[in-house]
Amino acid sequence: MLAYTVLPMVFTPPTRATLIEVARLAGTSKTSVSRFFGPERDKLSPTLQARIEGAAAALDYRPNLMARSLKGSGSRLLGLLVADIRNPYSVAVMHGAEMLCRQHGYALIVANTDNDDAREQDLLDALDAYRVEGVILNATGLPERQLAPLRDRALPLVLLDRDLGLPELDVIGLDDEGAIDMALDHLHAKGYRAVLYVGEAPERASSRRARLERFEARSQMLAMAASSVIAGKDAEPTLEVAIEAFVARHSATPCAVLAANGNVTLAVAHAFRALGLTMGPVGFMGIDDMPWCALVGPGITTLAQPTEAIGQAAAACLLNRLMPLDLAFQYRHRPTLIARGSTQRI
Structure with a gap:
């Protein structure tokens, strides 16, 4: 009678492509690939950008944004807190802000406070922990105390629609x-x-x-x-x-x-x-x-x-604080x- 030995199944997680592999396939340096996925992409020639983009797609490469943030290179993440995500105003503003952020290489993390002060505090803390580079805030109440840690580390903030009486913060919204x-x-x-x-x-x-x-x-x-x-x-x-x-x-x-x-x-x-x-x-x-x-x-x-324009203006205002883009925007919009x-x- 034959004896069988059952071997334990070992799960091997799929390996992620590395930046070095992208550089090798694109025929360029690690530094150039890093620039492509950072704020200095425009310093690369269009031909080199196309090669790096093609290599990254072929290898299904995804940059580790959290690691980038810890190294001081920036997470390329921005936060948007809305008071009521069910409100059509919030949806349209989010769409406008996300489009502009995407155009400039940033991803937008959207969260809903549901008009709850305690939830707003938790979400602000969470965004800070994720090392977002800036926040657009449609404030629930008067969260000056909640904003103190973000202001202490000079995190760029833009207020959406609601003014908190803090003169150093820009407010974008309706006239x-x-x-x-x-x-x-x-x-x-x-x-x-x-x-x-x-x-x-x-x-x-x-x-x-x-x-x-x-x-x-x-x-x-x-x-x-x-x-x-x-x-x-x-x-x-x-x-x-x-x-x-x-x-x-x-x-x-x-x-x-x-x-x-x-x-x-x-x-x-x-x-x-x-x-x-x-x-x-x-x-x-x-x-x-x-x-x-x-x-x-x-x-x-x-x-x-003009809700989408308001969302784009809020994102433009925030991006102008992060880098010298000099994007045009309005503070107050006419209906x-x-x-x-x-x-x-x-």
Whole structure:
């Protein structure tokens, strides 16, 4: 009878191609390959770049970014923290930022704080541990304490949409005052003389405070009867009750509702439907243009933010701090008015 010996299975992980192997296949030096995968790629001739790129593809070579960072060469990683990844604004901004980062050889790590201060702290710590070279932050609250370790090691930071009152930090976002002026001027030109502003809790974001404060000032300049209400599941009164009372109070005056952002626009649209209000006779306008706004009722008039341009500007601002690229960008962006039937009284 034959005897069999069962040998243990030994897993051998696949070996990674090395930088030296890429250099040998490309017929160049290790230094040139290192430059190709670093910030000095432009110093190589187009012909040499093509050879290195072809060799890396043939060997399926992937640079070890963490090792590069530990050697002081930079990780080529940037971080982007957003307050609410479900918000279409966040998605469009991320796309704009990622495109520009990719063009300049950087990868973007995106994380969602879900409007949670503690999670924001954990994610900032994690990005620091990964040795990202810079961070774009759509702040949840007022995380000055959380930012202290990053500022201590001079990590470049750019704020998205929300100002923390730290003059050394750049802020990229919408021209909030200009947007409110544009909205109220449009409603006034259409004949509305009373307006209800529906926003979210202003203490959570500087942009919310700026829009509310400008609404109060601009409506007074235009002699429009103005009031405001905060939307949310715990808000008192509820949004339906507040809108119903506002319309009843101004039954003899052409009145309109102005929603502060895309989430609020959706909530107001639901309230209009529940109350049986007709858009137009009761004006309705929103800041942020959502894809569905053209499909509701006669179409909802909106102010469209140039979200991808804002994301690109935030990335350009950050990259300018990292290297002398001198990329053009704007700090504050003007929206585009998209007039639809919801602000046509007749």
